[in-house]
Amino acid sequence: MSNILLTGASGLLGTHMRRWFAARGRSVVATDIRTSADGGDIVLADLSDRSAVDALMQRDISAVVHLGAHATEAGWRTILDANIVAAYNIFEAARQAGVRRLIYASSYHVVGMYPAGDLPLGPDAAVRPDSLYGVSKVFGEALGRLYFDKFGIECLAIRICTAGDPGTPREARLWCNRDDLAGLIEAGLDAPELGYRMVYGISANPNAPVPVENGANLGWRPTHASPELGTHDPHAELDPADPRHKLLGGAFALWGHPDD
DSSP: OOOOEEESTTSSHHHEEEEEEHTOOOOOEEESSSSOOOOOOEEEETTTOOOHHHHTTTTTTEEEEOOOOOOOOOOOHHHHIIIHHHHHHHHHHHHHHHEEEEEEEEGGGTTTSSBBOOOOOOTTTOOOOHHHHHHHHHHHHHHHHHHHHHHEEEEEEEEEOSSSSOHHHHHHHHHHOHHHHEEEEEEEEOOOOOOOEEEEEEOOTTTTTTSSSOOOTTOOOOOGGGGGGSSSTTTTTOOTGGGGSTTTTGGGGTOOOOOO
């Protein structure tokens, strides 16, 4: 039986995906740079090490779900190794191993410098990253486009929004339920023809600043929405004096250069 290679498998989303795939009987090679908190079977590998990635691709891999990355802003060297070099290694090792489909975890921070007054964004809005982290995700999306157009590797780039529990009304507008995200990933894996697509990973929240019905052509629609949490109200007015509300990327758009 062929396997799905799941990177970042010890993280918040990776742990959820391991359990999701296991419940559906899907065979997975799970990898991360660290062991899992729940004792799951993890192949330890540093994705910035090309030889380690090549070895992973030799495990009868049919598709890759690439969640592995440094998940917030950091200095250039960290972002370069964990997000840019690692993404290139994944795409290129997949090409050389004959893997034909890849799900790439991007982020809404690729458009984080849009003023709040410009929202909601259309699906074709130009990228405006808010951080080195956001830049690294633009790079990964561009790799996906290149590797489909030139080498035929189908790719779904998912711009994941707030994946943790929302702590503010702003985050409640951006919330992405983990089951919604897992369903979107599975839709990308199972689509008869995927090509290259970008979809926002977001639940059906009121006042969402990005499209919530943007995966219908994959047969996917979110089935959750942040009001079900009963915590922060996405209908609530956002304080215009709070600088985090001026740009889509929130605090990411306010931070200075991490290497200063």
